[in-house]
Amino acid sequence: MKNKKKKRSLFEKISTLSFLTLIPFVIFLIYVLTSVFRETNDEVELPKIMIKDIKNVRIAIDEYYRATGTFPNLELVNTDEKLEQIFFEQDGERIYFKDFLKENTMPSTPSYKKLSKTNKVTIVTSFSKPTNDGGWNYNIKNW
Template sequence: MNVSKIKIFNFSLIPVLLLATLFFISIAKSDNSDIDYARKMMNDIKHLRISIDSYYLKTGEFPDLALEGAKDDLTQIKYKFDNGEEINFAAIYGAETLVATPEYKNLESTNQVYEVSKFKDISNNGGWNYNKKTGEIHINLPYNFFDQGMDWNSF
């Protein structure tokens, strides 16, 4: 192989490497909002379930998340013991407002809590489905909402 062929090969390889680098940079910076939304919702439901269980362990009853106005003021949900001590759900949850499902596709962002007795009777229009008798709560989103094949009613 002579020197001129090596130089041509090296110079023709530079644009290819440059294009490959730009391609990988664009992938790394691409919008992963679907994944981020799904990950955030999984963390939100986990935190909410832990808070509901903690409230139950401390009070012996599940919080009334469907109480009028409670979604925007969780301090309304409280349990008062006979000795006057009070347990507040907002303190256990760590926030005064219930987290909302995100605005995405054709749904608005909402933290509405729908009280349900059967999780087959749901609206899939955002917010939360909650059974106060059992403390069971699920995200009220349609199947495959973030285009990841997830059945949100099972979470």
């Protein structure tokens, strides 16, 4: 009679020691992969936040212009009173920019690489020349 060899399963082939050394490696691999995907998600969220804030500020500027006929002087955001100083007075009634922005402070641009989070407003004459300091670039148009 011939001896039939019984096939061994995969777990039987792998020694207990090698299996136990595999567990930390798998845990490390999972950690690295989740870190990479988490970073990717942050990079995707950053433009969404910026687009939302740009849209809100742009809408507030347009609505303020339609209500007053002038553009808000956003350079005043850099002072202590911030949005409280940006208003248009007509017939004793003040129209505040913050009411159109629906916030008490100017939204901050998010931090990215070397740029820190800031809500500083810089008055520029040309948008083709970046300020490279974060914050908002703004060009007051007087028509």
